[in-house]
Amino acid sequence: MPQQTELRGGGSVPTLPGDPLLDNAVWAALDGPHAHLAERVGRAARYQDGIYAFAALADPADPAAWDDLCTLLGPGTTVRIKPVDRVPDGWRIEGEGEGVQLVDTALRAEPAPEAERLGPADVPEILDLVARTRPGPFLKRTVEMGTYLGIRHEGRLVAIAGERLRLPGWTEISAVCTDPGHRGRGLATRLVRAVAWGIRERGDTPFLHAAVDNAPAIRLYESIGFTLRRRSRIVQVRSAGTTEAGGAL
Template identity: 60%
Template structure:
């Protein structure tokens, strides 16, 4: 269900919200104006651009007492009493001239490949990837000797845009350009749908930023990824005030 009050000024200003009220609405769990992905699909929750006390109360009720609420691209303040469990400065980059193209060695990954994908993620730590994350979009991988050694795929999907995510390569096969090839192959599929690729990375990950810029991405904005823990006494739907 779309709600005019929850719409962002630009789809990429609040990409989780745009995804969960748009192409990924079938993955959404909702309370009031607060949405989240099914917990085995993605950890991200989405608040409206300017959340009020009722929104924070709905988030508390949705997550539950003592639960952790990961928020992508949220640049506001959390209410008094909410413990900030992590906060990472990030950057958002968008396609500004990628040489997107299919890759002959890349294969489509699906549910049968999830155990190998989870193993690769565990060894490389590209970011959140759960048992059903593969359902969010197209995931491509490269195999050598039958083993999955590199992959990349699609995550957030606000209208007209698709995020490239889970870019990772087995440490024994790095330095061969596999990640770049997969990024361009995933971007090709996104472009074929008439959409624009984008991605996020940590602001301190300067090596990755240089790589993405060399491929044809450009900086759109700085952002923040954080998680806040719901206070035990707020999980019953009480209203709260933000700092």
């Protein structure tokens, strides 16, 4: 039987068995299919500026990996990282949260004929929609991480979904959002199914992440065939170094 992890506000997340790459997905992506989007020093890596504001360690419990990350970032630099249980001395936690990971176990994937592929020219519209719906981090170069699909109404972009982390055998579905005036029409579900269809076509399995307290999103994903796998702590950390005033951090 899978171990049960309690959720804030009730309920639990089963820690399901599976590919250990999923336990450190950002590193698996940067060390694998997304290596061309990475900046790396030894056992630490991060996405290039403007793509995704996360760094990763080959082993978050390895002090040498943290030293590599400090070298990569430079002194006094802030970055998000997961999964992390604790940070070494000299690093400062500036924020933290919790997320859940869900994997495709029974999703019906199918193309969406009304969806169009989005690219760099669509980024201003994507950023506007993301700012109004807050599905999670999306930057000016995030579209370079994979395929993003959108649905328009009278020429205006009203729903999107796409691929973010890509690791061997797995691709994350992300940036799922719908304009408030167009909700209730199943647009997000159609786009998730369409993105998943493309992922499966190349032999990968879809997975995704959600904030632990985003109950509506978690219910939606479970209802269409995703299963909660695990939860993880996300921290925003500042590397060891000096402040602008010259004081030790």
